[in-house]
Amino acid sequence: MGIRRRDLLKVGSGGLAGAALGVISLRPAHALADSGSSGAPSGRDFDVRLFGAIGDGKTIDTPSINKAIDAAAAAGGGVVRFPAGQYLCYSIRLKSNVCLSLEHGAVIIAAESLPPGVSGGYDEPESNQPWEAFQDFGHNHWHNSLIWGVGLHDVSIVGPGRIWGRGLSRDNGPTTRNPIERRTQGVGNKSIGLKNCHNVLLKGFQILEGGWFGILATGVDNLNIDGLTIDTNRDGMDIDCCRNVHISNCSVNSPRDDGIVLKSSYALGQNRACENVTISSCLVSGAYVVGSVLDGTWKNRDKGGIGRIKFGTESNGGFKNIVITNCILDGCKGLTLESEDGGALEDIVIDNIVMRNLVEPPIFIRLNARLSGPGVIKPGAIRRVAISNLISSNAASRQACIISGLPDFPVEDLKILNLYLEHKGGEPREPAHLISPENLSVKPGDAGMSGATPSQGFFMRHVRNIEMNNVQIVATAPDQRPSFVLRHVDGANFFRVRTNEPSDASKFVLNDVSNFQAARCCGIEDTEVPHTAHEEI
Numbered sequence: 404m405g406i407r408r409r410d411l412l413k414v415g416s417g418g419l420a421g422a423a424l425g426v427i428s429l430r431p432a433h434a435l436a437d438s439g440s441s442g443a444p445s446g447r448d449f450d451v452r453l454f455g456a457i458g459d460g461k462t463i464d465t466p467s468i469n470k471a472i473d474a475a476a477a478a479g480g481g482v483v484r485f486p487a488g489q490y491l492c493y494s495i496r497l498k499s500n501v502c503l504s505l506e507h508g509a510v511i512i513a514a515e516s517l518p519p520g521v522s523g524g525y526d527e528p529e530s531n532q533p534w535e536a537f538q539d540f541g542h543n544h545w546h547n548s549l550i551w552g553v554g555l556h557d558v559s560i561v562g563p564g565r566i567w568g569r570g571l572s573r574d575n576g577p578t579t580r581n582p583i584e585r586r587t588q589g590v591g592n593k594s595i596g597l598k599n600c601h602n603v604l605l606k607g608f609q610i611l612e613g614g615w616f617g618i619l620a621t622g623v624d625n626l627n628i629d630g631l632t633i634d635t636n637r638d639g640m641d642i643d644c645c646r647n648v649h650i651s652n653c654s655v656n657s658p659r660d661d662g663i664v665l666k667s668s669y670a671l672g673q674n675r676a677c678e679n680v681t682i683s684s685c686l687v688s689g690a691y692v693v694g695s696v697l698d699g700t701w702k703n704r705d706k707g708g709i710g711r712i713k714f715g716t717e718s719n720g721g722f723k724n725i726v727i728t729n730c731i732l733d734g735c736k737g738l739t740l741e742s743e744d745g746g747a748l749e750d751i752v753i754d755n756i757v758m759r760n761l762v763e764p765p766i767f768i769r770l771n772a773r774l775s776g777p778g779v780i781k782p783g784a785i786r787r788v789a790i791s792n793l794i795s796s797n798a799a800s801r802q803a804c805i806i807s808g809l810p811d812f813p814v815e816d817l818k819i820l821n822l823y824l825e826h827k828g829g830e831p832r833e834p835a836h837l838i839s840p841e842n843l844s845v846k847p848g849d850a851g852m853s854g855a856t857p858s859q860g861f862f863m864r865h866v867r868n869i870e871m872n873n874v875q876i877v878a879t880a881p882d883q884r885p886s887f888v889l890r891h892v893d894g895a896n897f898f899r900v901r902t903n904e905p906s907d908a909s910k911f912v913l914n915d916v917s918n919f920q921a922a923r924c925c926g927i928e929d930t931e932v933p934h935t936a937h938e939e940i
Contacts, residue, residue, distance in 0.1 A: 456485075488510070492513065513549045560604075593616045627649050631654075636659055643668050643677065645677055650663060658708025667719055708762075715739070715743055764798060764799070800859065823877070874897075918932075
């Protein structure tokens with residue numbers, strides 16, 4: 404019998420890879436590694452199939468993959484390669500100096516949790532006592548992830564393959580396929596969990612249905628996230644207490660939760676700022692059915708979702724030195740900047756942003772007093788924020804853009820330049836006494852929890868020193884509310900503002916406002932108000 408060409412391509416499992424030399428080998432592929440070989444060709448490449456991974460979507464490949472990672476780490480580092488195939492896995496444990504390379508057609512699939520009482524499955528959520536009381540379950544654990552690493556350096560995951568969190572939970576319970584039993588044993592809820600690492604690269608791969616978090620990075624420094632496509636059922640990426648982070652060229656569709664969110668929780672047992680961060684050239688959406696971005700069909704949901712770029716809610720350590728530029732927000736909530744837990748949010752630049760079909764206002768800036776953390780905490784600060792060159796079209800109208808501080812803790816030193824804000828309009832004139840609730844000690848989460856606003860453009864409360872220049876507010880349908888309502892504001896300068904409120908409606912409503920100035924604003928004369936308890940202009 405002659406030797407067929409396809410037999411020469413088989414390795415192990417009864418194949419005739421050595422037949423061309425007159426040698427028949429019946430050893431399985433993983434024996435190459437077990438017999439003392441690293442399973443890697445020159446250049447320190449470690450093919451997971453040479454360590455026993457099958458990639459058939461049925462066999463649990465985690466032991467073989469972890470064996471390949473261990474071999475790469477023992478060799479001083481290397482690339483662990485995933486050829487085309489479907490690798491069904493529980494927890495994959497990263498090591499320093501190791502790259503996971505997902506080649507075209509390679510998919511790492513999160514396996515379903517095992518039945519209650521059956522040992523195995525995902526690694527157990529490690530204890531994070533005594534800090535677990537100050538943030539939710541998801542932010543306190545990393546081991547219960549599909550791929551995780553703690554205390555590592557020089558780690559990367561690169562594409563163009565895919566991570567599919569099919570069997571992951573979206574909370575601390577089981578998957579939606581088995582919703583009755585809430586448990587944590589053997590259950591995974593994140594695609595990628597990283598803690599206290601540095602020099603990390605995540606590039607060019609996809610995440611589908613990422614679980615509670617597609618990426619949770621806590622205390623990770625020198626983090627580069629580039630060219631990811633995340634189409635997921637909760638948060639896309641949470642960047643928590645991280646420093647020197649660059650997020651670029653990513654597309655995140657997350658209709659049920661936040662897309663790209665910066666946090667500074669107390670999960671590390673200290674107030675650690677999220678700082679020195681850039682977010683550039685990203686698309687964030689909540690408008691599309693999960694999975695339809697990755698398959699190219701872009702199926703619209705019946706209504707927009709959450710999506711958005713957000714600071715907070717967890718904010719013990721604050722946010723510093725952050726630039727967001729050249730981004731698109733589509734069918735989601737708007738930019739959200741929150742300090743809730745005593746941290747300072749400061750030195751922020753947001754520029755060149757396009758938004759459309761928002762379900763809430765384009766801008767929500769909120770200093771609050773939830774104050775979750777140990778000991779006595781006083782409210783934090785929001786200051787030195789610049790927003791420029793922002794266009795929003797067809798936004799919802801119930802709330803105006805909100806900038807709101809606290810009594811004795813104002814939001815301060817804001818510059819807003821070159822904004823075009825179009826909303827649907829059609830709202831009635833609210834009673835003059837309407838005041839959106841303060842909600843001082845509860846998590847506001849978003850603008851929706853602030854209730855309707857008495858204005859259609861901006862609602863400002865407890866603000867000091869704000870300048871707005873070249874701003875246009877457009878209601879598609881007639882809106883009876885004034886464009887701007889200011890309460891407890893000291894230092895407000897408006898230049899070249901255009902609005903289209905009804906002729907019998909005021910442009911500005913001022914309540915307890917000092918040092919107000921409006922110049923070259925359409926429809927009103929240049930005006931200066933040293934102080935007023937109440938005035939309409």
